[in-house]
Amino acid sequence: MENKAHALAAGIFVTVVSVMLIAMAVWLTRDTGEHRVYEISSAEAINGLQSQAAVRYKGVAVGKVTAIGFDPETVGNVLVRIALSEDAPVTAATFATLGFQGVTGLAFVQLDDAGNDKSPLVTREGQPARIPMRASLLSRLSDQGVEILARLEQTSERVNLLLAPENQKQLMATIAGFGEAAASVQKMSDQVQTLSVNMNDILNAQLGPQRVNIPRFVDDATATLKTLQSTAGGLDKTVLEFGTTATAYTALAERLNAKGGAIERLTEGATALTQGAVALTDAGKAFNAGTLPRLNRTSDEATRAARQVTRALGAVSDNPQSLIFGNGPIPPGPGEAGFSSSKGRP
Secondary structure, three states: OHHHHHHHHHHHHHHHHHHHHHHHHHHHHOOOOOEEEEEEEEOOOOOOOOOOOEEEEOOEEEEEEEEEEEOOOOOOOEEEEEEEEOOOOOEOOEEEEEEEOOOOOOEEEEEEEOOOOOOEOOOOOOOOEEEEEOOOHHHHHHHHHHHHHHHHHHHHHHHHHHOOHHHHHHHHHHHHHHHHHHHHHHHHHHHHHHHHHHHHHHHHHHHOOOOOOHHHHHHHHHHHHHHHHHHHHHHHHHHHHHHHHHHHHHHHHHHHHOOOOHHHHHHHHHHHHHHHHHHHHHHHHHHHHHHHHHHHHHHHHHHHHHHHHHHHHHHHHHOOOHHHHOOOOOOOOOOOOOOOOOOOOO
8 A cells, every 4th residue: 555655646746747847848938028920921932941930130039930821812822920029120121031040951030121111011910911032042042953954064065065076186286286386486586585686786886885985975965964054044034034024014004003193194184085075066066056047047138138239239320310319200011001112222
């Protein structure tokens, strides 16, 4: 009986400890923070991704995968539901990729932000917002692997074609041609070196001590430099004189332009002449308007008086006695009674 009692007590103790350990593990692993739920629809395979896998935003853990299934809205797509913490900066430009942890093959969701839209991505519990998923580097490499292998196969075929027997003969002939060209270049280099030696000999013969008097050349160069220096001195003196003349002209211009100077007096004289001309013009206008018409009328009256005096003198000359006896009766004219035509005077 005692053995059975001890065994029962040990079993009860083990059971209680196991329950306590399980409760502690659940309590330690529980997540009491608030989360926002998002969905990711992917047309790519998500090998290695499991429920409770980590979700990282630019390498920082921000949540976990809560469920994996098929997308009811898009046939053939995989739907991944994730829960993120409240402080995760998810925006409208956030996208997801599939990352892998070392060599274990376990995958996790990597979130990143393109940066072109900073507005936050609003999600609801009943209708979670969707984050677009882009192909990872491994997926792009696997997609391009077939194309890369095809190109490698084409390259190998072209190499085999290049190394065909007939092409090998042409390649050997080309290599032999390169060898002949190299020999020709070497021969040309020897000729150039020989020409250089000959040119050195010619220059030594033409410009050496026997042909050119170096001290005389130096003396001539020194004399030329002295002449240039004296010419430069003359030019400096000319420039100085030109500066003095320019200063004098500047002073003269200042005196002419000064207040009360010649230019100002000439301006005042021109102004006075202009005013006099204006006054004369006004006087001429007044003369033409008033005096000249009166003179014209006086001249007309004098002309009429002269004509009257002329007629009076003519009458006195024809009949002087009229001054004493008067003009008398007027003789009858043609057609009147008593008219008689008189003879003309000689």
